[in-house]
Amino acid sequence: MSKAVDAATHAAPIYKNVLDMVFNTPMLELSQLDTGPCQLFGKLELVQPGNSVKDRIAVYMIESAEQQGLLKPGGRIIEATAGNTGIALALVAGQKGYKLTVVMPDKMSAEKISHLRAMGAEVVLTRSDVEKGHPEYYQDMAARLAAEDPSSYYINQFSNDNNPRAHYETTGPEIWRQMDGRIDAFVAGVGSGGSISGTGRYLKEQNPDIEIILADPDGSVLAPLVNEGKKIKPGSWLVEGIGEDFVPDILALEIIDKAYSVTDAEAFHTARDMLKTEGLLAGSSTGTLVHGALQYCRQQTEPKRVVTFICDSGAKYLSKMFNDFWMIDNGFIERKTYGDLRDLIARRHLDSEDFTLLQTTPIAQAIKQMQMFDVSQMAVLDDNDKVTGIIDESDVLLAVMHDSECFTRPVSDFMTRRLETVKPTASVNDLLPVFRADRIAIIADDDNFYGLITRIDLINYLRNQLPR
């Protein structure tokens, strides 16, 4: 009731342009998490129109390039990005009539790539397994593309002073005002280094006692550098947008007081927990930041007010860390193991994880389901839950090539009935002749059908046996 009155007296603004909605994000106290003696506040960057902290710098970097005459009307912007800077640039470029090419490492989520393409950006994907200096490293590639097109402007967020300036002039003062000057620590990550440097510098200037804390993905070179002055060989991590294999030019390393290394597993589980406890759908880097912030909070002996970023929206990662199968396939959720071939089944039938067809299902519906579930074959079951056939893409292709009327006919007319059934107690070697014959292994015994094993399932299983 009181909220309704509040809404009536303090009406939210009407904006004239989407760019007017950038900046001035709200703050949420994360009150459902165990923060020890401290209070932890999240600055909700996910409510920006591009759903990330990067909208701020896109406005600053493009407007500054315009003022300096580096960007001509209708010109092309080029940038290397983990995705969010690209989306933010696409937002600003779209409103101002510029073209945009973004170069992205290939580990980034499909949602970000689709988002960018839907906004009209050209997306160039490149390898995520190479380091700075390699011609296929995303920043080297973006610089090269820009050099090849003299009419383009390379934004280069990693060296662009307008990146930290955006945070120094907006994020820092916003946090200071929202917290009424009562803030003891600020926890952030480093992608380009812009947000921690600009915001941290502003806050330290207001009160030098404010601690600036880095939350860094395990494998990134920065946390060991901050804590021990140690240079390590970079590892790899799956969290997107933060963690570095080099020290960006704009990073104000000297203002960082302490760092926490956070594993992918800790980040993903923290983000998933936050959705359940706080109701906040935030991305993987937020998982890293909040995990680091919680460690800091719980180590304190006195009450402190701590601020971190809720950097971007978790809707960008629904196919990854919020997808249980992705978590299982990547070894982040432990499943029950049996010590037999059932451990190799990616989608377990008795746990209702798989998608199967009935013999009577029309082929058109089977095609739809194969597309929707992104599988190239499905088991066909009878009324007793026994496999009677397998239908795969080549069966479907043969059917539709020879008979355009076939779409309404049942899958039983086209499925393969030559089945390779393997008992769960058989050995991994028993799968090889099945795959050599270009078939799929149906794992079943007299009592149950347990699921299918394909070549890629065996490859994933063997990969997951390697030490990480």
Ligand SMILES: Cc1ncc(COP(=O)(O)O)c(C=O)c1O
């Ligand atoms: C997705 C994402 N990208 C990048 C960053 C870091 O930004 P910066 O480039 O300012 O270091 C963050 C969080 O701070 C983030 O969540």
